[in-house]
Amino acid sequence: MSREPLLRVRRLTIRFPATRNGPEAIPVSGVDLEIHRGETLALVGESGSGKSLTGLSLLGLVPHPGQVDAVSQLFLDEQDINTLKPEQLRAIRGRRIGMVFQDPATSLTPVLTVGSQLREAITAHRAMKKTDARARAESLLSEVGMPDPTAGYEAYPHELSGGLRQRAMIAIALAGEPDLLIADEPTSALDVTVQAQILETIDRLRAERGMAVLLITHDLGIVAGRADRVAVMYAGQIVELRRTADLFRQPSHPYTRALLHAIPRLDRAAELVTIPGIVPSPADWRMGCRFQPRCAEALPRCATETPPVVPLGNGEWSRCWLAQEKSR
Amino acid sequence: MIGPLLDLPRRAFRIPSGRTGLVILGLFAASALVGPMVLPPPSAMPDVVAGATPPSRAHPFGTDHLNRDMLSRVVSGGRISLTVALLAMLVSVTVGSAVGLVAGYAGGWIDAILMRVVDAALAIPRLFVILLLLVVWERIPLVALILVLGTTGWFATSRLVRGEVLRLRAEGFISAARALGARPARIIARHLLPNAAGPLLVAATLGVGEVILLEAGLSFLGLGIQAPTPSWGGMVLDARPVMVTAPWTALVPGAAIVLTVLAVNLVGEALQTALDPRGR
Numbered sequence: 212m213s214r215e216p217l218l219r220v221r222r223l224t225i226r227f228p229a230t231r232n233g234p235e236a237i238p239v240s241g242v243d244l245e246i247h248r249g250e251t252l253a254l255v256g257e258s259g260s261g262k263s264l265t266g267l268s269l270l271g272l273v274p275h276p277g278q279v280d281a282v283s284q285l286f287l288d289e290q291d292i293n294t295l296k297p298e299q300l301r302a303i304r305g306r307r308i309g310m311v312f313q314d315p316a317t318s319l320t321p322v323l324t325v326g327s328q329l330r331e332a333i334t335a336h337r338a339m340k341k342t343d344a345r346a347r348a349e350s351l352l353s354e355v356g357m358p359d360p361t362a363g364y365e366a367y368p369h370e371l372s373g374g375l376r377q378r379a380m381i382a383i384a385l386a387g388e389p390d391l392l393i394a395d396e397p398t399s400a401l402d403v404t405v406q407a408q409i410l411e412t413i414d415r416l417r418a419e420r421g422m423a424v425l426l427i428t429h430d431l432g433i434v435a436g437r438a439d440r441v442a443v444m445y446a447g448q449i450v451e452l453r454r455t456a457d458l459f460r461q462p463s464h465p466y467t468r469a470l471l472h473a474i475p476r477l478d479r480a481a482e483l484v485t486i487p488g489i490v491p492s493p494a495d496w497r498m499g500c501r502f503q504p505r506c507a508e509a510l511p512r513c514a515t516e517t518p519p520v521v522p523l524g525n526g527e528w529s530r531c532w533l534a535q536e537k538s539r
Numbered sequence: 540m541i542g543p544l545l546d547l548p549r550r551a552f553r554i555p556s557g558r559t560g561l562v563i564l565g566l567f568a569a570s571a572l573v574g575p576m577v578l579p580p581p582s583a584m585p586d587v588v589a590g591a592t593p594p595s596r597a598h599p600f601g602t603d604h605l606n607r608d609m610l611s612r613v614v615s616g617g618r619i620s621l622t623v624a625l626l627a628m629l630v631s632v633t634v635g636s637a638v639g640l641v642a643g644y645a646g647g648w649i650d651a652i653l654m655r656v657v658d659a660a661l662a663i664p665r666l667f668v669i670l671l672l673l674v675v676w677e678r679i680p681l682v683a684l685i686l687v688l689g690t691t692g693w694f695a696t697s698r699l700v701r702g703e704v705l706r707l708r709a710e711g712f713i714s715a716a717r718a719l720g721a722r723p724a725r726i727i728a729r730h731l732l733p734n735a736a737g738p739l740l741v742a743a744t745l746g747v748g749e750v751i752l753l754e755a756g757l758s759f760l761g762l763g764i765q766a767p768t769p770s771w772g773g774m775v776l777d778a779r780p781v782m783v784t785a786p787w788t789a790l791v792p793g794a795a796i797v798l799t800v801l802a803v804n805l806v807g808e809a810l811q812t813a814l815d816p817r818g819r
């Protein structure tokens with residue numbers, strides 16, 4: 212792992228301007244992240260926490276009318292993605308940053324064969340003869356674990372199972388040989404047995420290619436053993452950033468503890484544990500800590516005072532008053 | 540989701556009404572191709588004295604008021620009518636798709652302007668516009684007729700395509716293509732158009748029927764295809780003075796028009812059924 216991070220995100224803020232139907236919303240506010248080459252960073256959070264938007268912003272694909280605020284810096288090596296023109300952004304998409312989406316059933320064009328979509332991805336960033344592109348496509352398909360690359364190449368998406376479709380999607384995302392692979396809930400639409408295989412495939416490819424992986428998920432369970440570090444996101448902010456082992460051993464933020472507690476376990480015959488309440492919508496974010504209304508351990512000051520970022524050593528940190536108390 | 544598009548005609552063929560339509564259209568197409576090789580030339584031997592003769596062994600559909608063979612004229616009229624209808628449809632589908640794709644993909648003010656133009660165009664009766672355009676020519680060239688019919692028929696198609704694009708834009712594979720760095724032109728050509736092709740094919744097929752009727756009507760009014768080039772509408776026009784004494788002169792081209800439009804509509808409807816995922 213080299214010293215300089217591949218991606219350095221500073222103060223990432225995404226705004227949706229006020230409309231007739233509601234006030235301005237800021238679903239991502241002040242996210243700081245670093246991803247190093249060869250590293251897997253997991254971005255974990257519930258629906259509505261802003262984790263997917265964070266991923267999309269790295270490709271300049273925040274859906275209309277959302278905007279990445281000008282204070283945000285998204286440095287990919289020396290280049291700030293947030294200042295790029297559309298043409299420059301396109302050169303980054305697929306080539307430097309690849310993306311795997313959640314639902315492989317809808318992420319492939321139904322009327323084209325997997326092969327022709329894969330070829331399209333290959334030739335999007337470098338000119339190549341059709342026969343060469345085909346050979347490259349089949350080798351990519353075999354690399355992502357497609358059992359019969361030739362058959363996979365000629366298949367239409369609906370002829371493949373969910374797991375194979377997701378493998379095809381990964382092959383497409385890898386076609387431009389990206390330095391960073393964003394996997395947004397890559398296994399949420401798949402069977403549990405297939406989930407593990409897909410995640411292992413992504414991890415193997417990361418190791419083989421030395422690329423970085425941003426794994427976006429709501430499932431802390433799939434993070435263990437796969438991610439190097441974990442960023443826990445809540446209500447548009449990262450509330451805790453830890454090395455994976457430390458996070459599981461000694462979670463600092465009450466939200467992380469609640470999430471870990473909510474993972475179903477076979478050795479604990481009890482009802483499923485849930486966190487009371489839901490993630491507040493951006494319009495309802497108030498002063499103080501955003502998790503305070505749902506927090507079992509909240510202090511009086513949590514309701515009114517914005518919690519500090521408390522360093523925990525080794526670049527780890529937690530955004531919590533409790534952590535502040537403890538560190539004293 | 541729709542499967543590969545190539546499958547569509549085959550599925551349409553499995554539907555009885557679609558099969559009937561395709562067989563009728565196939566017969567017309569075959570006769571239009573083979574007819575001229577085996578039949579007497581449609582404009583030969585004008586003989587005013589003999590006049591219209593009823594169907595006989597020599598002339599299975601009889602002859603018209605100039606004693607020309609009706610079978611040969613209806614076949615070669617079909618050639619022209621079908622060609623005009625197909626080409627006009629191609630023009631209107633091309634223009635309509637282009638406008639619909641651009642409007643739907645670009646959105647915003649481009650979409651607003653294009654769709655208001657379409658709204659306005661749809662508010663003007665098509666026949667009225669065509670009549671206005673046609674009086675410019677004394678004898679309208681075929682190409683001009685095709686262009687006039689084509690450029691006045693794309694408005695509804697553009698609406699349809701725009702609607703499809705708006706639906707497809709929300710699909711994951713469009714975001715996926717953008718995330719790969721695909722250019723807008725490529726997204727439109729490779730991902731939007733093929734996925735909108737099903738409904739477009741249905742609209743195009745039904746459009747052919749409409750153009751055949753329109754062309755027949757215009758030719759009947761003497762504004763479409765000009766004599767001596769045979770056309771179905773023109774043949775009905777020619778039959779007018781002798782219609783009572785020689786009804787076959789009007790019935791044969793009339794039946795050709797009805798059968799073709801019926802067949803086209805049957806095929807269009809079968810395609811629509813084949814396209815509906817719930818129907819499978």
